Amino acid sequence: MTTTTDKHTITALVEDQPGVLNRISSMFRRRGYNISSLAVGQSETDGLSRMTFVVEGDPETVEMVAKNLHKLVEVIKVVNISSGNTVSRELALVRVNADVTTRSEIMQIVDIFRAKIVDVSQGTLIVEVTGDENKVDSLVDLLRTFGVHEVMRTGTIAMSRGVSYEEDTPG
């Protein structure tokens, strides 16, 4: 795991209903919690979505975030996976300047990061990278020296390793 000490990852299984995201973001805003990233998608069960939050704060704050998420009627399960052994991934697309003189250098960097070039046009490239937040940060930083036009990131998703199913945080 490469999350820094003040960033924590929480996942939540939620009912896939209109307004759920609104309820959750309203809770975060009202209580003054900072989300540094949020990713939502379908879960393994029909009608349920899974959300991954990367939250900034001390462990006590993060525990309060988990408790307040849990309090929402449409939130079924909340897991704080910051401390555990987890896999966390994020996808990013980066549009970067590339002319004949820099293209091969960029391609080398892309290779080292096991990233991909997914689009080439006159003067720019789009790089696709997957990895944990730090890896994406480092690649984006390196590419900045060539001139970055646009960065798009999905936000982190995370899953704990090994264990077959997540344990709910004790209420």
Added chain:
Amino acid sequence: MNMRGAQIVCKSLLREGCDVVFGIPGGAILPLYQTLPEFPDLRHILVRHEQGAAHAADGYARVTGKPGVAFATSGPGATNLVTGIAAAQMDSVPMVIVTGQVGRPSIGTDAFQETDITGITLPITKHNFLVMEAKDIARVIKEAFFIANSGRPGPVLVDIPRDVFMEEVDYEEPLELDLPGYKPTISGNNRQIKKASALIQSAKRPVILAGHGVIISRAYDELKELAERAQIPVITTLLGISCFPEDHVLWTGWPGMHGMAYSSLALDEADLIVALGMRFDDRITGNAEKFSSKSKKIHVDIDPSEIGKIIPVDVPIVGDVKDVLVKLNELVEPSTHSDWLKRIETLKKDHPSLRLPETDKLLARQVIRDISEITEGNATIVTGVGQHQMWAAQHYEFKNPCSLLTSGGSGTMGYEVPAAMGAQVASPDGTVWSIAGDGGFQMTLCELATIVENKLPVKFAILNNGFLGMVRQWQEIFFESSYVSTGYSGNPDFVKLAEAYGIKGIRVTDKTQVKTAIQDAMEHDGPVLIDFIVEQEENVYPMIPSGMTVKDMIEEPSSERVTV
């Protein structure tokens, strides 16, 4: 069986045990109102302002322990409820509110009287629903009642578009509840309870700090058992007042900003706080970092998100107060704590907190004492917010559980009139006194008409100081008596006003008239309003200014001559 949405609403309300609804009709909710005659068991009380409907439902809920129900139409009807919903949310009061919404095809078009009320009430409800199909109504109302009155109670709003009320569907009894994300923890963890018992056993200076949760869970006997068995003094929060009889030797008042000095001092000296169904509000803790720094804390609450929110806790127990106390009482060994109880007696003697000055002037505090004496502590007291609220909480000697209704968390002026109405509806033969401020009373006095219409014998005591008194007190103490916008020079003649509504009105201007007036009010069969013209510039003491500590407490003005 084919039924219209509106019929399903009524049928579902009755099935959930609702017998009275407070509300006002309007376009979007009209199909529901026009269905009411088919359901004569559902009594509708037509209020004069939707805020009144919400507070009345709140008062009704606190007294009965059942969710209070309110109806309002879309747009302004729904937004008028907001203050009352927020107050109920802050004080964990169960309510189910049904609002009409514009028809489905118009939603999102800024149609006439369209307001996103589920959006507006999102942060001030326990949960809310927008019902887009009549077939969902029965299930949603069942869920609404369950959510409102289980776990930590709170208001639930159900918004129903006009055409959904009119939609006809095949009615089916809703199945078992299916709320996978909502499973309140009722039963306290045995290991934690054992730890709590051990802490109680080893404590030298324990206190119980009992909150609204004790009343909500109706755990009066269990609280008394714990207190008596282990000889622990009982301090309550403002909303916990009346959960423990005030004539009991272990009763040790209520602490905080305007609480008794001896209560705040006892908390400060304690080595263990057993906090039951309360949430360490800033009105109690003052500076939370310095609050009761020598004590360990056991915190029992049904809402896990309250535990550790303000104060670090040594033994957290999530669960219903009653369940936890029953188990705890089995473990706790009898003890005496005689040194500590002696110390508490000394604190009470040295810091009496509630002495009245010797004076011929008419003091609001005296009025409360006389009401307390004449009703023998057996009335249900409903207050507004301000000085009169604090004095009522301080000087009324509450003998019965759940007999103080006050907007504690939200501090909503205007609560005193409609909540008293709701309390009287809930307890038609009970004595209900509304202790009102001249300020708050004017915020919701339109409900006097509702009170008359429904023959509700509420007794009103307006403690008329001609000021927004509590704010004036802050101005006096913190802003060198610069009374900006707190004096009322244009108050109406409240006696004439009462008479205009057909209510018996009495004016009291002298100390000697107080008792007679209260007795007259008690003997009168119907609502009465007494306008007590009290001293204008009295202050509430003790006082711990916000964010400060017991060390900063102003116990009483030094110059006053006082008698006990």
